[in-house]
Amino acid sequence: MKIGKIFKVSGPLVVAENMDEANVYDVVRVGERGLVGEIIEMRGDRASIQVYEETSGIGPGDPVKTTGEPLSVELGPGIMECMFDGIQRPLNSIMEKVGNFLTKGVEVPSLDREKKWHFVPTAKVGDEVEGGTIIGAVQETSVISHKIMVPHGVKGKIKSINEGEFTVVETVAVVETENGDKEVMMMQKWPVRNGRPYKQKLNPVEPLVTGQRIIDTFFPVAKGGTACVPGPFGSGKTVVQHQLAKWGDAEIVVYVGCGERGNEMTDVLNEFPELIDPKTGESLMKRTTLIANTSNMPVAAREASIYTGLTLGEYFRDMGYSVAMMADSTSRWAEALREMSGRLEEMPGDEGYPAYLGSRAADIYERAGKVVCLGGEDREGALTMIGAVSPPGGDLSEPVTQATLRIVKVFWGLDSQLAYKRHFPAINWLNSYSLYNEKIGGWMNENVASDWTKLTTGAMALLQDEAKLEEIVRLVGIDALSESDRLKLEVAKSIREDYLMQNAFHEVDTFASLDKQYKMLRLILTFKDEAEKAIKAGVYLEKILKMEIRDRIARVKYIPESEMNRVDSVFDDLSKDMEKIISEEGVGNA
Missing domain, CATH: 2.40.50.100 (RNA polymerase II/Efflux pump adaptor protein, barrel-sandwich hybrid domain)
Known part of the structure; x- marks a missing residue:
């Protein structure tokens, strides 16, 4: 086989000549140390190679050898509980071999x-x-x-x-x-850029239960669905991703840290082994694999890391498992595309991103889905893809966010204003949406409660009414509102503060089962119905708002799952207290 020679080095991009026997997407070994690279463009006998390691120290004339194989991952026992880099090098094994820092050209088998x-x-x-x-x-x-x-x-x-x-x-x-x-x-080996085959793609109707109330209630994602979490710096994207990885009812979690800060991946590494999975009673790491490509690691490997994570996810999907893949963040992946595109001297598109940004993003998200697996047993597997997007300055009109929104079906829009008010998760209920709502609503009505859709629709209508009423209050003051409208504002506030706000670091509040979510929401809306009856009977709103039962409703979120019978007693006391206040206050005021 002919050995090529380096013609030019431009950061992570190396151009080699005498490479006419090589093909696009072949893996090559660059320089005397054999750095791992991948051919991304061929012009005559010159190959443009993105190198997945630091390229300092190599220069024109150094040898380049092609392996003749595409960039592939090794699939087999040993993936779970392991931490890989963007091209599936096992970081723990490398640390044992060469110490805490990646050495150029180090070779350790993935499995x-x-x-x-x-x-x-x-x-x-x-x-x-x-x-x-x-x-x-x-x-x-x-x-x-x-x-x-x-x-x-x-x-x-x-x-x-x-x-x-x-x-x-x-x-x-x-x-x-x-x-x-x-x-x-x-x-077995599989090339990362090719989706693994399946027999048939199914319509996803079952929700991926996350235990996060705003997501499960208003903006659910289906098993086998796609979602994106865009938001400005400090709005809580990474914490939302961590919560979904911890509590989502997927059987396998693939967490890809793509260009994120090293300390965030350290948090994952330290937290996950200590977290007890509520379904199995074992450490969460027992069903998790991590792909770490932090912001100080070679930029080209970011581009590969998401494909590596997808291929691992598809492999476990093919076994019949439900897999959740978190990509944090796809903006860093797009930045790697932009950098390589610039070095290739391609014509830039919006904001310097390559013209093919949209099609590459579609390639990634389209690999998610619920499928009938090959192998003749009609087993079903699902791969759910959840990507974080970090738009500069929180501008959701920038190209990566827009390219993502054209593909995904769930949009959890994080809001810096909510984050500044310490309202977490800072998902804006007026901007966000889920296109799975109708299908999942039917599943919830069958499996949780027959009036689930009615409750969630009513609660969302209240939140939307609150936004309109606040405009009136700003203009003419709260005294201009009728008692029923002021009650709406109070109930909407209760939905926001007692239901949608959720403390990710609280032992009980970090997770809420669907049964608990249903009871909490029904309790708040039952209070509204009972309060309307009392107002009609002549009770002043101020008296209703001072009732002790309101504090108990606010504290329901801190009742452990094992003591849910305490919620039923709050329902009983609500009815009794409201009847009492009507009998005492209603007649006299009327």
Whole structure:
């Protein structure tokens, strides 16, 4: 094979000549140290290469070798509980080998080649198999059974299959195909830029329950859906992403820190192992994999990190799991695209971003979905994609936000004004939307409460009325409002402060089940109905607002899930107290 030579170095972009045998998207080794790079453009025999490592110290004349393979990830036991960089280098293993800092040209396999896993076959000799068929399982962590699948492109009969202790590169089964026997091991490779195939894409109707009241109640995301969280600096994007990763009812979490601060990834690393998963009672890390590409790491690897995360997510989706992938933040990914595009001297689009920004963003989000997996068992898996966007100055009209909003179906718009008022999560209920509301509303009516949609619609109408009434109050003062309108303002305030505000760092309030959310919202709206009856009976609004039961309604959010019967007693006392105040005050005032 011909060896190319470096012609030009421009930051992470290296141009090499004598590369006519290479192809676009081939992985190459650059310089004497063999830095990892990927060809992104070919012009004649010159290849433009984005290098995923620091390029200082290499220069014209240094050798470039192509591997002839696209950028791929290794898929197999050992992914869970691990932390990788943007091109799936295991950071813990690298630290053990060379210390706390990434050394240029260091080579460590993504999956441990020495560790043995206990493989338990679920298929038997003579079974017909094809790409995606599950032939066995490995207990990867105490909560995740890692299904071993036949690689795509292999079809035939199982000739032999063995139970026992194997490394990821040892043969566990032999499949007899038309083209001869194929050895199947527990590890397979997949190019990150190609979506993994599936049999059929399904309509997502089941919600990804997050335990965050404003999301589950008003702006839900479906399992297999797409959502974006845009917001200015300090508005809480990362905390929202952390909450979704911690409490979302996905079975697998893939968290991609794409160009974020190193201390935020450190928070994830320190918090997740200590967090107890409410469903399993085990550490949250037992079902999580992290991809860390912090802001001080090579910029080109940011672009690859999201594709790496997607491929890992699709792999677990193909096993039949529900997977949630958090990308924090896609703006940093777009900045990496812009930098490489500028170095390639391409014609810039809006704000210097490349013209293909929209199509690349669509490529990413379209890989999410609920699917029927290949392999002949009609198992279903889902990959939910949630991307944070960091628009400069909070300007939602900038290109990355607009390109994202054209694709995703859920928009959680974070508001700096709410953040300044310490209202968290700072999701603006007047700007945000979810296009899954209708489908998920039907699911909620069937599985939570028959009047779920009616309650949420009524609560949102109150919040919208509050915005209109506040305009009147600003102009002519609150005394111009009728008692019923002033009651609306008070109930809307209760929805905002007692229901939508949620403390991510409070032991109880950090998560609310759908049952608790339903009871809390019904309690606030029941208070409104009872108060309207009292006003009609002649009770003054001031008397109603001073009732002790209002404080108890406000404190319901701090009642643990195990003591939800205490909420029912608040309902009973609300009715009794309102009847009492009507009998005492109503008749006299009337």
